[in-house]
Amino acid sequence: MKWFKRIGSLLAGLLIGSVAFAQAYPNKPVRIVVAYQAGQGTDVISRLVAEQLTKSLGQSFYIENRGGAGGNIGTEVAARAAPDGYTLIMGTNGTHTMNQFLYQSLAFNPEKDFDPIILVGTFPMVVMTGADSPIKSIDDLIARVKANPRAADIALPSTTARLVFELLKERSQAPLFGVPYKGSSAAHTDVLGGQIPLVIDTVTAGRALVNSGKLRALGVTSAKPTPLLPNAKTVAEQGLPGFEVVAWNALYAPKGTPAAIVKQLNAEVAKILAQPETRQRLIELGFEPAGGTPEQLGDFTRSERDRWGPLIKKADIRAE
Secondary structure, three states, rough: HHHHHHHHHHHHHHHHHHHHHHHHOOOOOEEEEEOOOOHHHHHHHHHHHHHHHHHHHHHOEEEEEEHHHHHHHHHHHHHOOOOOOOOEEEEEEEHHHHHHHHHHOOOOOOOOOOOEEEEEEEEEEEEEOOOOOOOOOOOHHHHHHOOOOOOOOEEEOHHHHHHHHHHHHHOOOOOOEEEEEEOOOHHHHHHOOOOOOOOEHHHHHHHHHHHOEEEEEEEEEEOOOOOOOOOOOOOOOOOOOOOEEEEEEEEEEOOOOOHHHHHHHHHHHHHHOOOOOHHHHHHHHEEEEEEEOOOHHHHHHHHHHHHHHHHHHHOOOOOO
């Protein structure tokens, strides 16, 4: 009987200690790793979330930029960190779904080394052309290319742009031709100058040129129209039903982080994303606010891997 009482006391103590630990979190600064350079989209959205978490939880949430290798360097840093809630990472569709297919090997496992917390924001891609271009829509683009295969070459400044291109080529059965670029600026300059007819880029990167009338949006790659470019039609509604490609940011923790902390962070970020001023700020920055449970983020991440892995392999896309 005494043995049972001791076991019961021990279990009760562990439970109370676990609850106390969760309630005390955070009791020191929390690092959010951003696997890209300062000033890029992931960095911007991370700083907004960190600022709001600092206000709501009373401890400093700070950004540590660890860029390089397409996000792999910083992601490895987060994967190897102690799973105590004091290191988080703002993951992307690159770091947590695509890179494992784009790179020959990774020093971390995006499927096994992280606990999902919450999907923070999404942003679609957009197919754009010059304001004076005779190409007026996705339907028009496909028809012109089928009539003349080199009539509408497309600038591709990122891996995600390449995925949109490959999916568009596969779904339309049009002989599209893509031209790799090292970044958005050079691609936009060449489209504006007439050196290349079209570009696929993020809405975040392209909407200022669209809103100013310098470029024309032929179609966005979200399933539904986006408030980021409210006057642009989707690719899906232009003869390619079900067409959808979105880039995204999501918060993760190293695998084994206490469930109570994951739950707490999910609840806090969900509240932040529900605030009207935060939602408006995210839209201004080029992100559609997201949300959901850790389980939903886990399911979403797996579905993204299942979707893009085969396409990357089929198109033989490799990171440079």
